[in-house]
Amino acid sequence: MKIYFYTGPQCSLCDLADIELARTSRFSSLTIEKVNIRNSTELYHLYGARIPVLKRDDNNKEIGWPFSAADLEEFLQ
Template identity: 85%
Template sequence: MKIFFYTGPQCSLCDLADIELKNTSSFKALEVEKVNIRESTDLYHLYGARIPVLKREDNNKEIGWPFSREDLEEFLQ
């Protein structure tokens, strides 16, 4: 499954989200593409106040911070 990880430079919350994501049971089966929202005006307007955000490619569902490992496990099912 492909996941887009919307992030930004020097984002400490993004670092925490990355740790939670890497601790999920399904992490090894994921293709994670980190996307710096500062590289796109559209993405910055969509996610600037919300990062970190994870988005599934298959169904476009999103989960934004804060989330726990349990929230992520449910999101990735």
């Protein structure tokens, strides 16, 4: 499964989200593409106040911070 990880430079919340993502049991089966929202005006307007956000490629569902490893497990089912 492919996940987009919307992030930004020097984002401490994104660092915390990355740790939670690494704790999920499905981590090894994920393809994670980190996307710096500052590289796109459109993404910056969509996610600037919400990062970190994870978005599934298969169904476009999103989960925003704060989330736990348990929340991620449910999101990835």
